[in-house]
Amino acid sequence: MHEISIKITINGKTYEKNIKPNLLLIDFLRDEIGLTGSHIGCDTSQCGACMVLHNDSGIKACSILVAQLNDKKITTIEHLQKNDVLHPMQEAFRNNHGLQCGFCTPGMIISAISLVKENNNPNEEEIRKYLEGNLCRCTGYQNIVKSIEEGANKMRELGDI
Ligand code: FES
Ligand code: FES
Missing domain, CATH: 3.10.20.30 (Beta-grasp domain)
Structure with a gap:
């Protein structure tokens, strides 16, 4: 070829x-x-x-x-971490135990940031709907949703939207 x-x-x-x-x-x-x-x-x-x-x-x-x-x-x-500081969405996943094995986590965090860039104040239903394209076999999603809610709040506070 x-x-x-x-x-x-x-x-x-x-x-x-x-x-x-x-x-x-x-x-x-x-x-x-x-x-x-x-x-x-x-x-x-x-x-x-x-x-x-x-x-x-x-x-x-x-x-x-x-x-x-x-x-x-x-x-x-x-490339999300800057100067040894986690991106607020990464920090939120850490704070809320939004991962277990971590295999899905890079994709979850990228999706979460993509969501917040589209909708800077997503509610639980909107978060769950947006995650339809991301599968997690470990967590049951509850803590992932909590993480994204916190990450969205922090991104809004920081004007990172
Ligand atoms: S590896 Fe790309 S969607 Fe599963
Ligand atoms: S944390 Fe294991 S697949 Fe999501």
Whole structure:
């Protein structure tokens, strides 16, 4: 298969590379540039463990080709912490025990931020509906919802919306 050249900015760093046209973003992140924080939990675009941010919106990195993201900017879970300070949504998950094994957590946090960027004061029902694309096998979701409520409040206070 012929390779194509792409330019993509991930977490503020620009990569110019030749890639196979069918390379998925999740494989690029994990295998080509060593960002393994985004997980692969399914092969059916259902679990949301692979989510990353594109223009403040969560996208499933297992369902998009790198070739579709030429000249685009992506943010992964690795880039949310700044100067050793957790993102308020990460802090809220920690405070509210919003995780157990942690496998789904990167995707949950990315989705939560994406939600708050769309709706800065989501109620419980809106949070649960937004999480339909994120599966957790451990927590029962209660503490995830509490985490997102707290994270949304903090993001609003900080003007990070
Ligand atoms: S790995 Fe992308 S949705 Fe499951
Ligand atoms: S915390 Fe284990 S899958 Fe969600």
